[in-house]
Amino acid sequence: MKPISFSAIALALAALAPVAQAQDAVVNLYSARHYPSDEALYSGFTKATGIRIQRVDSDDAGILSRLRAEGAASPADVVLLVDAARLWRAEVDGLFKPVKSKVLETAVPAQLRAKASDEGTAWFGFSTRARVIVYDKASVKKEDVDTYEELADPKNKGKLCIRSGSHPYNLSLFGAMVEHMGPEKTEEWLKGMVSNMARSPKGGDTDQIKGVASGECAIAVTNTYYLARLMRSTNPEEKAVAERVGVVFPNQTTWGTHVNVAGGGVAKNSKNTANAIRFLEYLASPEAQNHFANGNNEWPVVPGLKLDNPALKAMTGGNFKSELINISAVGMNQIKVQQMLDRVGFK
């Protein structure tokens, strides 16, 4: 290779070198949240506190393996994840530094945070999303789809659209079902869903909703914020999709609708613990909670806040019953659930 290229590489490398930055007011954030609207959340924090946010967003698995490898050298201060099973996994692997904060303990309900030890609490939930059923208003009666169990009922044969069973949102739902119904019944249930499918699982939740609206299927499973986004869209095509489908919060008369939690905690090796806690406390503030509700169509965790998201309101008619379940159990069921999926051919 020509020597000229080496100097060019050296030059370019110099351009890539991180600029030395003042160590003062900064929070280093590893986030698995993938929502562009979160930018407003971060700038709100900087405006309120003067603390700058440095951020890497990736997927949950990437963040966990990165933290494990970095060990004590990790620059991360705060870790945000978007799935209960992952939060549990990170807690078990000791990736969080338990903290004590009066503000957080008052704001976040006990079932939406880790069990407190003597050192404190490992992670806190900041927003939730419900996993609901949507159906074609023209061809399906609401009574036929108002429980998760009915997704597997032969009366719904050939109607169901659902994303891959191995996606964390489904794994968490199925893991919760194991808690409610026991493993044998859950496997039966999964098998029933496979034989009810209108097509083999592909795409994301939004694709499933569109599948119902276009008539490819009649029933689909989705997280609420995808549906809320379609409902609030300014795009007429998307609005029409939302108008064609009905939504039902399943199992209102039994154990309640499955709810997943997004949250986070202070990273194990944080060097700015005080700032990290301030950031977490900010996430529980009315301003940030309102952002979760309005900016990203999630439910805030802090009780008593006025919810003024029209789509979420329209969906529930005010309130709904959510399941009360041990999050660690859902995490622990994950492998079992995947093996059931493999056995019954749920892709």
Add this chain to the structure above:
Amino acid sequence: MVRTGFRWTSLLLPLCALVLVLPVLALALTSLQWDAQAADVLRQMAQTVLPEYAATSLWLSVAVAIGVAVVGMGTACAVTQFEFPGRHLAEWALLLPLAMPAYVVAYAYTDFLQFSGPLQTLLRETFGLRGRVFPEVRNLGGAVWVFTFTLYPYVYLLARTALAERASQLMEAARLLGAPLSRRLREVALPLARPAVAAGVALALMETLADFGVASYFGIQTFTAGIYKAWLVMDNRLAAAQLATLLLASVGALLWLERHSQRRLRFASGRGQRSGGFEARPVHLRGAARWAAWGVCSVPVLAGFVLPVLFMLRPLMEGWEILPIGAYGQWARNSLLLALVGAMLATALAFWLAFAQRRQPNMLTRGVVQLVGLGYAVPGAVVVVGLLLPVGWIQRVAPQASVGYWVTATVLGVLWAYMVRFTAVALQSVQSGYARIPPALDDSARMLGTSGVGLLRQVHWPLLRGSTAAATLLVFVDVMKELPATLVLRPFNWDTLAVVTYQLARDERLGEAALPALTLVAVGLIPVIMLSRTLQPRR
């Protein structure tokens, strides 16, 4: 023999190679362990889904191999062996799909053609139809289509370089000896291009096997999907490492077989590359043959570039205001910088490795080169795991060394991952270039007193310029499109176009993802066109 000035490399080579193969090695070493839980996970998978995953990957590979070989070789032949109006345009337009990430093409086709997409909706409304009017895109066949038309440029580029550098004189000679066109193509052009075609197919296959984006979006369950499942869902890194090692071993065996079967076919001619005065005449096409050439050259460009871009423009028109326009400059700059540095480093490394093997073709160099060459077949996320494993070990043994910090808080980790994966790409290109330089040339140079760096600079470099440019181009666009390693290993506040595209797509905002995706394609086009021009054979 002059050896003194070169001694440092004899140490440097294994060291550098070690860094490159460390992730793969770590993975292989990890997979040698045994633990009951991993064994149970694997046993259960083997009883249920694994055979199907393997079969899917096999069929996908076979179909993509045939697809890219036919399309790549056909187009390369068309633009080098024939003359027709628009040939110059076709020469570089055929490279355009290189700038398209396969997952973006997959999104684009799905969005437009799926049941709820605009085409089917329109057809249903116009003709009052019900149900499906167009076959499902998201299946194995769709994946073969997507991979064939995004990956054929590997074959096209390498085969074109081979044919343009070598074939014209031999084809001319064959013509003068009275061989008809079909025979000239079959018996001169094809064998000449075979090492290049094989190298291109190998690259396309490794990319296909490493893919997760297209497979997961299309819901087809490949072997790599199985690796991800073992790692992410079963949370069993050991089982994932064992599956990944199995995949790598099969790829390694395939590469070895390919090389073995070609051994007798590797030949090189030393004379007449640019002998001046002597002009080879490509065959002028007329009538139906001209139409055929246009068809051969335009279908791949349409399927791999024009159509997906058009499909993406539609959702783009509907809403893209969510992203700050000002940030695009920064994202594009990050993408470009990483791609530039990555491409130069990988090419330099490949050049050096290929040269070392050329100079001393012993067990060590051959083994090193073959191991490094495997890197491309490792799925990006597996490279990340393999790379983070040893980092974690070192970090635990020597916490003060802050290795973990250096790998992720700077760009070193990302670049390392790029080198692990993409040096193989550059190597394929440089090696297929070397295969065309007769060893006798080296001997002559030595007898004239030139060896070592001099040999590299004065003899090899001028003959390898085309292959090197191709290598740089390939790595450049590969880095631009790369996702898993960039996503996980990049430093703070260092978003690239690929990362932003992926995050939006993950949030199921395909409309908004269209803009960064198209920007990615546009930025990737600059080097594609630039390098295509430098590759233009001087006629």
